Amino acid sequence: MLDLIRTGYGVALFGTLLLSLGPSRWFFVSERFGGYAKSSPGIDRFQNPRLLPVVLFVWFLSAIGLILGYHSVIAALVNLILCHYFFIQMRWKGVLRGMGAPGYMSYWMGAYLFFQEYARFYDPTGSLQRISLMAFRSDFAIIMLSAGVYKILSGYPKNHGMNYGMVNPFWGKYWRYFGKLHTQHLSFRLLNHLGYATEIAAGFLLLFPSLELYGALLIFFTFLFIATQIRLGFLCEMVMLGSLIYLQKGGIADQWLQAWWPKFIPVTQASPVAMPFLLQVNEILIVFFLIYIALLIPVNAGLYYNFLARKPLTKPFQKLLELYTNTLGAIIWRVFTVDVVNFYVQIWVENKVTGNKQLYSVPGSLDWKSRFRYCHVGEFVGLTSVFTTLKYYPNQPSLFQERLLRYAKTVPCPAGFKLVFEYVSIQQKEERFHHVPIAQFVVDLEEEKIEESAILPEMRGLLRSAHPTSPVHEAARPGTYAPSPSINT
Numbered sequence: 001m002l003d004l005i006r007t008g009y010g011v012a013l014f015g016t017l018l019l020s021l022g023p024s025r026w027f028f029v030s031e032r033f034g035g036y037a038k039s040s041p042g043i044d045r046f047q048n049p050r051l052l053p054v055v056l057f058v059w060f061l062s063a064i065g066l067i068l069g070y071h072s073v074i075a076a077l078v079n080l081i082l083c084h085y086f087f088i089q090m091r092w093k094g095v096l097r098g099m100g101a102p103g104y105m106s107y108w109m110g111a112y113l114f115f116q117e118y119a120r121f122y123d124p125t126g127s128l129q130r131i132s133l134m135a136f137r138s139d140f141a142i143i144m145l146s147a148g149v150y151k152i153l154s155g156y157p158k159n160h161g162m163n164y165g166m167v168n169p170f171w172g173k174y175w176r177y178f179g180k181l182h183t184q185h186l187s188f189r190l191l192n193h194l195g196y197a198t199e200i201a202a203g204f205l206l207l208f209p210s211l212e213l214y215g216a217l218l219i220f221f222t223f224l225f226i227a228t229q230i231r232l233g234f235l236c237e238m239v240m241l242g243s244l245i246y247l248q249k250g251g252i253a254d255q256w257l258q259a260w261w262p263k264f265i266p267v268t269q270a271s272p273v274a275m276p277f278l279l280q281v282n283e284i285l286i287v288f289f290l291i292y293i294a295l296l297i298p299v300n301a302g303l304y305y306n307f308l309a310r311k312p313l314t315k316p317f318q319k320l321l322e323l324y325t326n327t328l329g330a331i332i333w334r335v336f337t338v339d340v341v342n343f344y345v346q347i348w349v350e351n352k353v354t355g356n357k358q359l360y361s362v363p364g365s366l367d368w369k370s371r372f373r374y375c376h377v378g379e380f381v382g383l384t385s386v387f388t389t390l391k392y393y394p395n396q397p398s399l400f401q402e403r404l405l406r407y408a409k410t411v412p413c414p415a416g417f418k419l420v421f422e423y424v425s426i427q428q429k430e431e432r433f434h435h436v437p438i439a440q441f442v443v444d445l446e447e448e449k450i451e452e453s454a455i456l457p458e459m460r461g462l463l464r465s466a467h468p469t470s471p472v473h474e475a476a477r478p479g480t481y482a483p484s485p486s487i488n489t
Helices: 002-019 041-046 052-068 072-089 097-122 127-153 162-166 175-179 186-206 212-227 235-246 252-260 276-309 315-328 371-375 377-392 397-408 457-464
Strands: 343-351 357-359 417-429 432-444 449-454
Touching: 002 052, 002 072, 002 097, 002 235, 052 072, 072 097, 072 315, 097 127, 097 235, 097 276, 097 377, 127 186, 127 212, 127 235, 127 276, 162 175, 162 186, 186 212, 212 235, 276 315, 343 377, 371 377, 377 397, 377 457, 397 417, 397 432, 397 449, 417 457, 432 457, 449 457
Parallel strands: none
Antiparallel strands: 343 357, 343 417, 417 432, 432 449
């Protein structure tokens, strides 16, 4: 089973990197060199065009090593370091926002594989492998519970959730078909209820050893279906692989694998090496994972307290909470909820003199010159996160302007042209979904100036307010759910 997960993850990682080759000049480079990452001396030294080919080459090698099982511990360690840097450390420091949930699951699965592969070769007692597996199983269950609970809080039971994503051209693969359906169509209501119910049910099942197989299967087939409907890169495949960590050695799935395992996929036969130094390292890691398990519920409770009670913890505990969660990437899973999927942004390149303009952002287009970038989930995450800044930080306009300018500089715009970002709201009207442009943000890169104009002034408030079913409030800054002081005043 571990070989299957390792090989499957290697393939998904390779696919993610392959899709990222073109956008890598934005994804993994700082704004000083035309990328998404906020410029600083440390970031500029690592995220620059000279090092980018080296980083990608090493990352691809690690993916191939995982697929083939060749020096898998080193390959897993290299991948983990790169995933943690780009998807966790850079989450609040760039427009890419750590590639959202797809980036986080790449990191999470990378961490799981490293510790399991390391334990396979260097844990003769088997204790580290058991304890680390327990930690990842517990964490996966909490992730599912958190995602399901937030869907309930953000409007899924009231039919505000999955349906917006399915009719959104940036996210939905069949948005034209679903856009023709009645807003209260049975398929929408069913998928919204299943959206939170399956995650919560699976999360609870995964907490009990006698029931975890059923929870794993529920997650596996749920995300198999989602993969056929929504553009999420390899997120669904990563989650499906994550559900396999619950399958027991000697169980039905394990027996089936042994009987049908493809001959071309290598099986690792390892005899763990007992080295005095590594035995001490293993003891430290065991303590780390025991603490990690013990803190899972308090940490997630702290995040939800910040978010729902709209209050910070006492100062020392709040600082510790933010240090811990930002180091390890723990978040409230607001994946595919209404504030993220009920709008999209069209980008036009407009001639300043004639007013003639051409659409640049075409989801799903295979135009290799420019629009292929809008086939990548990271691009959807990045562009969406720029404009959710208006909702998440309405009293911090400079944050939005900084992010929009940084994004705009990556869009090809000849001299004498300007960029027009058109905010399109998805609304349920007259029994159908309507795509309503409500505002434009005109970016003049030559002057580095942004002008906002309302297309429908009466709807302008939608830009800077959460959906009525959403509990979103303004946080003090990126990286915390503690509220902004302006909320209390």
